Amino acid sequence: MRRLLALALAAAALAAAPEAWAAAALPETSMPWWGWPLALFVVCFFLGIVAVPAGVGGGVLFVPIVGGFFPFHLDYVRGAGLLVALASALSAGPALLNAGLASLRLALPLAVVASASSILGALIGFALPTNAVQVALGGTILAIVVLMAVAKRSEYPEVAKPDAISAALGMNGILVDAGTGRQHPWQVHRTPAGLVVFFLIGILAGMFGLGAGWANMPALNLLMGAPLKVSAGTSSFILSLVDSSAAWVYLNKGAVLPMIAVPSVIGMMLGAKIGAKLLKVLPAAIVRKLVLTLLAFAGMRALLKGLGIWT
Amino acid sequence: MSEAVRPAQDQARYARLLAIGTHSGLALLVILFGIYMLGIVEPHVAHERLPELWKLPASRFLEETGLSGGWGWTAFIGRADILTLVGIVSLAACSVPCLLAIMPVYWASGQRILFAICALEVAVIGLAASGLVGGGH
Numbered sequence: 001m002r003r004l005l006a007l008a009l010a011a012a013a014l015a016a017a018p019e020a021w022a023a024a025a026l027p028e029t030s031m032p033w034w035g036w037p038l039a040l041f042v043v044c045f046f047l048g049i050v051a052v053p054a055g056v057g058g059g060v061l062f063v064p065i066v067g068g069f070f071p072f073h074l075d076y077v078r079g080a081g082l083l084v085a086l087a088s089a090l091s092a093g094p095a096l097l098n099a100g101l102a103s104l105r106l107a108l109p110l111a112v113v114a115s116a117s118s119i120l121g122a123l124i125g126f127a128l129p130t131n132a133v134q135v136a137l138g139g140t141i142l143a144i145v146v147l148m149a150v151a152k153r154s155e156y157p158e159v160a161k162p163d164a165i166s167a168a169l170g171m172n173g174i175l176v177d178a179g180t181g182r183q184h185p186w187q188v189h190r191t192p193a194g195l196v197v198f199f200l201i202g203i204l205a206g207m208f209g210l211g212a213g214w215a216n217m218p219a220l221n222l223l224m225g226a227p228l229k230v231s232a233g234t235s236s237f238i239l240s241l242v243d244s245s246a247a248w249v250y251l252n253k254g255a256v257l258p259m260i261a262v263p264s265v266i267g268m269m270l271g272a273k274i275g276a277k278l279l280k281v282l283p284a285a286i287v288r289k290l291v292l293t294l295l296a297f298a299g300m301r302a303l304l305k306g307l308g309i310w311t
Numbered sequence: 312m313s314e315a316v317r318p319a320q321d322q323a324r325y326a327r328l329l330a331i332g333t334h335s336g337l338a339l340l341v342i343l344f345g346i347y348m349l350g351i352v353e354p355h356v357a358h359e360r361l362p363e364l365w366k367l368p369a370s371r372f373l374e375e376t377g378l379s380g381g382w383g384w385t386a387f388i389g390r391a392d393i394l395t396l397v398g399i400v401s402l403a404a405c406s407v408p409c410l411l412a413i414m415p416v417y418w419a420s421g422q423r424i425l426f427a428i429c430a431l432e433v434a435v436i437g438l439a440a441s442g443l444v445g446g447g448h
Contacts, residue, residue, distance in 0.1 A: 031362075071365070073365060073369070075368050076369070079369075083399060091337070098323065103322075104319075104321055105425065108428045108432065126445060170422070247403040248440040251403065252382075252442045257372075262340060262344040262395065262399075266344075
């Protein structure tokens, strides 16, 4: 029964976006000014619920869905998307650091590179015409869907020898399995390649206002060889630094509207708390498939909107 | 708690400050937004005007509302919508004290590269915040 209720809640969550789409089609005069922030809060609340069991960051859901189906200019949606991802990453940070699931020494060198490039990405996003950004966003979202659908994960990747940079910076640690109490020492390799990848990730994060967990995770886990849980925790921590830098550019450009950003942040954070509680009862695999389908649809919408085919 | 799971000094210090910064930033954001929504303080842009303005690019929004880029918004900090930005700024800035707090740990333990990386990250966030890069007009 509890599982059924949870599934119904997840289905309602996914149905919330079409409600917003329908609302978006309504004549503008029929919606009072407070209707949009309220709809935004509700949609973000449900997105927060499904994001946790689907293993998808809120920011990556937020930008294409809200950008595609709400009447806000993409500048403010990207600004709010960054803040949604930033607030979530900041909130998770202390627990992840204390539990050893996020590693400062692993994160800091990568975060510096990605922070700098996120500023560049944000500036590129503001310099390009909105339609070009929409097309690029749509293409990126569709690529993310493919990446999320096919990317493999490795619980404890084999790293025979750390590279010189990771050894010099002490990018290693011991992960303690909470279930068994077993200790897993870990180290990383291919740091130069990781730095290049994080440079590119930063550009995408800044340009589109997306949280970049979808890219950070495989880069840390599959490329650099960090354990899966350390990759997940460190990915979130890196976001807290990268999105801080990019968020400042959006603030300076006037692209952060409190009426859009704050309901989004609050809705997503409250939803994520519910989502975390429902983690044990929601069928994560099904929710993930539904969310990826929704994301693919939103990506297609952004692409077609940018091309002027579906405006 | 075993030694292996106890967080290192840098992580523990960073986590403690981050928790304080995030919680106070979020609380501030909610309070200031409440003031804005309830109309306790007059906003710079009337609520009713927002639907016509949020369709415009950010540069046009600034022109239409008489605001300027960079830190120009601070001139209107007494208005509720602009005041809410203080909550957002506090979140965007709350990693900086954490980074500054762990730098002495790295310096004292001779980890000069990590010290320099922290300084660099603070400089990058500072550069972004300064408005020197893409600060609007």
